[in-house]
Amino acid sequence: MRIVIDAMGGDHAPVAIVKGAVDAARKITDELILVGDEKRVREELSKYIYDKKQIRIVHAGEVIGNDEAPVRAVRSKPNSSMVVGLSMVKEKQADLFVSAGNTGAIMAGALFLLGRIQGIDRPAIAATYPILKGGVALLVDSGANVECKPNNLLEFAVMGSIYMEKVLNIKNPRVGLINIGTEESKGTAVLKAAYPMLERSHVNFVGNVEARELPNGVCDVMVCDGFTGNIILKLTEGLAWSILKLIKNKFTESTISKMGALLLSGKLKGLKRDFDYTEYGGAPILGVRGAVLKMHGSSDAKAVCNTIVKGAAFADAGVVQIIEGSVVELEDIQISE
Numbered sequence: 001m002r003i004v005i006d007a008m009g010g011d012h013a014p015v016a017i018v019k020g021a022v023d024a025a026r027k028i029t030d031e032l033i034l035v036g037d038e039k040r041v042r043e044e045l046s047k048y049i050y051d052k053k054q055i056r057i058v059h060a061g062e063v064i065g066n067d068e069a070p071v072r073a074v075r076s077k078p079n080s081s082m083v084v085g086l087s088m089v090k091e092k093q094a095d096l097f098v099s100a101g102n103t104g105a106i107m108a109g110a111l112f113l114l115g116r117i118q119g120i121d122r123p124a125i126a127a128t129y130p131i132l133k134g135g136v137a138l139l140v141d142s143g144a145n146v147e148c149k150p151n152n153l154l155e156f157a158v159m160g161s162i163y164m165e166k167v168l169n170i171k172n173p174r175v176g177l178i179n180i181g182t183e184e185s186k187g188t189a190v191l192k193a194a195y196p197m198l199e200r201s202h203v204n205f206v207g208n209v210e211a212r213e214l215p216n217g218v219c220d221v222m223v224c225d226g227f228t229g230n231i232i233l234k235l236t237e238g239l240a241w242s243i244l245k246l247i248k249n250k251f252t253e254s255t256i257s258k259m260g261a262l263l264l265s266g267k268l269k270g271l272k273r274d275f276d277y278t279e280y281g282g283a284p285i286l287g288v289r290g291a292v293l294k295m296h297g298s299s300d301a302k303a304v305c306n307t308i309v310k311g312a313a314f315a316d317a318g319v320v321q322i323i324e325g326s327v328v329e330l331e332d333i334q335i336s337e
Contacts, residue, residue: 001312004094007036008063008081009101011298017100018044020304025054027309033094035060036081060084066297070104074112082106086113089290096315098282098307100295107144107285114290117320119327122152123287124226125294126160127233128168130240131217138164138173139222142283143230150193153177153223154201158326159286160221161203166317167284176209176219178228183208190225198223282307284314286323291315 005021007014014036021032022045031054034041038059045055062080064073074083082101086109088094099106107123116123124141131137140160145152157175164173177198179187184195186208198205209218211232224232282293293311295303 001030001096001316002033002094003030003096003098003308003312003315004033004035004058004085004088005304005308006081006085006097006099006101007034007041007057008060009099010295011100012300013100014041014044016299016301017304019048019301020299021055021308022048022050023301023305024308025050027305028312029054030312031056032308033058033085033088035085035088036063037061058084058088064102064105066102068102068105070102070108073102073105074109082109083113086110086290086292089292090114096291096293096311098293098295098304098311100282100297100299100304103143103294103297106292106294110285110288110290110292114288114292117287117289117324117327120155120159120287120323122148122155123285124152124156124159125283126163126286127229127283129214129222129233129236132215133217135217136168137214137217137220137222138168139224139229139233140286141224141226141229142233143226144285145226147227148190148225150190150197153190153194153225154197155287157198157203157205157221157223158201159323160223162322162326163284163286163314163319164220166319166322167313170220172204173220174206174218175203175221175223176206178211178214178222178224178232179208180210181208182210194223282311284319286319289320289324291320 007017021034025032033056035058038057041057060079060081062077064077064080064082082099082105085097089097090113122145125144126138126140127142128136129139138160140156161173161175164170179191206219214222282295285292285294291314293307295307
């Protein structure tokens, strides 16, 4: 397996990216290819002891910043670390692309360079979502498509189910359509039209699910448009960290509370770990003809390492090829409408 990593993408690049890659190389045997400013990347690599046969550098003299217009940046910067890395996947020089860079640019680059899977109208970002009882669900779409048609939601459900089963090892994952109520008649015209499509599909559709039930693990694949998904993801992340901060403040108010915190320190660390995005790796972009993982923009070395280690399963499981084989069923369901 050859994993190409955008060494210049993200808030802490290339420092965190390089360290994360070195840490990952100690856990896996795959070849890691760092794409970016060769001088800067080599300077960072010189700080560590690593297998030089396992990690190599591909020079890219340009960087796409987070504040740049995605489409224009991809077209005007062919020598950027992002475009060079995606091109390597396109040309079969790598099996997986990983980046913490500009989300819009990654989406645009993946579409321009790799192309959509034939029969998939809208690729989607699938983010892992921590569940209170342990484990994760998959939120599809979490930000790529602000507005969707009913067939897009069907595509998200099928692609998310495949990823959940093949990469996260959840057999026959439960698929829920995020709505304002559980009744079939609830929601917008798009949601009402998507409901019967999902019922006729081969996915394990459990019906509409309300947002308040998502943290309880009401389903394994949570389907919605990217506008709704992004709000859910950011609200949950912000609320989780606010609650953890509140708990920390309460446990440090007095000597007695500090003693209680000491007794519960293991549980508190476990709770923090459950809501820590760095534990789960990146979010796959499903629906493009190549394995692409988007990391959080503020990813540290731990997040980079986990994304690389866990990301190998994405490419190795043949998720892209399986999605390609599922397109025929999608077309049949949409035609019957």
